[in-house]
Amino acid sequence: MSTLPLYRTAVQPEWIDYNGHLRDAYYVVALSLAIDALMDRLGLDAAYRKRTHCTLYTLEMHMHWLHEVLADDALDIDARILAADRKRLHVGLDVRSARHAGPVATAEFMLLHVEQGDKPTSRPFPPEIALAIDALARAAGPAPWPGPGSRPIALPVR
Amino acid sequence: MSTLPLYRTAVQPEWIDYNGHLRDAYYVVALSLAIDALMDRLGLDAAYRKRTHCTLYTLEMHMHWLHEVLADDALDIDARILAADRKRLHVGLDVRSARHAGPVATAEFMLLHVEQGDKPTSRPFPPEIALAIDALARAAGPAPWPGPGSRPIALPVR
Numbered sequence: 671m672s673t674l675p676l677y678r679t680a681v682q683p684e685w686i687d688y689n690g691h692l693r694d695a696y697y698v699v700a701l702s703l704a705i706d707a708l709m710d711r712l713g714l715d716a717a718y719r720k721r722t723h724c725t726l727y728t729l730e731m732h733m734h735w736l737h738e739v740l741a742d743d744a745l746d747i748d749a750r751i752l753a754a755d756r757k758r759l760h761v762g763l764d765v766r767s768a769r770h771a772g773p774v775a776t777a778e779f780m781l782l783h784v785e786q787g788d789k790p791t792s793r794p795f796p797p798e799i800a801l802a803i804d805a806l807a808r809a810a811g812p813a814p815w816p817g818p819g820s821r822p823i824a825l826p827v828r
Numbered sequence: 829m830s831t832l833p834l835y836r837t838a839v840q841p842e843w844i845d846y847n848g849h850l851r852d853a854y855y856v857v858a859l860s861l862a863i864d865a866l867m868d869r870l871g872l873d874a875a876y877r878k879r880t881h882c883t884l885y886t887l888e889m890h891m892h893w894l895h896e897v898l899a900d901d902a903l904d905i906d907a908r909i910l911a912a913d914r915k916r917l918h919v920g921l922d923v924r925s926a927r928h929a930g931p932v933a934t935a936e937f938m939l940l941h942v943e944q945g946d947k948p949t950s951r952p953f954p955p956e957i958a959l960a961i962d963a964l965a966r967a968a969g970p971a972p973w974p975g976p977g978s979r980p981i982a983l984p985v986r
Contacts, residue, residue, distance in 0.1 A: 699853040719846070730976075780981055823938055
C-alpha cells in the first residue's frame with residue numbers, strides 16, 4: 671500500500687463558485703477534515719485531546735490544484751507520512767475524483783504537536799503515538815510521493 | 829503603500845474547530861474571497877468574466893499559519909502582486925487580526941488566466957488588465973514581502 675485511504679466526502683453545493691467548479695479553498699476544507707481522520711487513526715482523537723490537552727496545529731501547507739472538480743463529484747483523500755520528528759509531522763495528501771486517473775490536487779502539510787493552555791506550547795509525541803506514526807510511515811513503502819512536491823513558488827524566468 | 833487593503837471578514841462561528849480556534853482551512857476560504865476582491869479591483873470582475881468567459885484558476889498555494897485566531901476576531905487581508913507574466917499572477921497575501929501586531933498568516937498564490945469552455949485553456953491577459961496588474965505591482969513599492977516566503981517544505985536535518 672503506497673498511500674492510506676483516509677477520507678471521502680461529497681462536494682457540497684455551497685463549495686461550487688462562480689466558475690462552476692469546486693472553489694480552491696474547499697479542497698483545503700476537505701483536506702483539513704482528512705487530517706482529522708488521520709489524527710483519529712494515529713490515536714490523536716477526541717479522547718486523547720481531552721485527556722492530554724494536546725492536539726496538532728498546522729504550521730505550513732503547500733498545495734497544487736491539478737484538475738477541476740464539479741458539483742456531482744466525490745473527493746477521495748489519501749495520506750502518507752513523508753517525515754516526522756519528535757514533535758512534527760510532514761504529511762502528503764492527494765485528492766482524487768472519479769473523472770480523472772491521477773490526483774485532482776496534492777498537498778503537503780507540516781503539523782506540530784501542541785499542548786493548549788494560556789500559551790500553546792510544542793510537546794513531543796508520547797511513545798504510543800510515535801509508534802503509530804512510525805508504523806504508518808513504514809506502511810507507505812518506498813514508492814515516490816505522486817505530487818509535484820513543495821518548492822519555492824515562482825514564475826519561470828524567460 | 830506597501831500592500832493593498834483588500835478584504836475584511838468576521839470569523840464565522842462554523843469556522844471554529846474542536847481546538848477552539850479558526851480551522852486552518854477557513855483562513856484559506858477567507859483568502860479565496862480576498863482574491864475575488866483582487867479580481868474585481870483588476871477588472872476581472874463578473875461582467876468581464878461573463879463577456880470573455882475568462883477567469884483565474886488557482887494553480888498553487890504556499891501558506892504559513894503564524895498565530896491562532898479566535899471566535900470574536902475579524903480578519904483583514906492585504907495583497908501584493910509579487911510577479912506577473914502574460915498569463916499568470918504571483919500574489920502574496922497577509923492575514924491580520926487586531927490581537928497581533930504582525931500577520932496571523934501569510935500565503936502566496938499562483939493564478940492562471942483561463943478561458944473556460946469544453947476544455948479550459950490558458951489565455952494572455954488583455955492589454956487593459958495587464959496595465960491594471962502593472963499599476964498594482966508598482967503601487968506595492970520596493971518593501972520586502974513580510975511572509976516567511978515559499979520554499980520546499982521539509983523538517984530540519986538534525
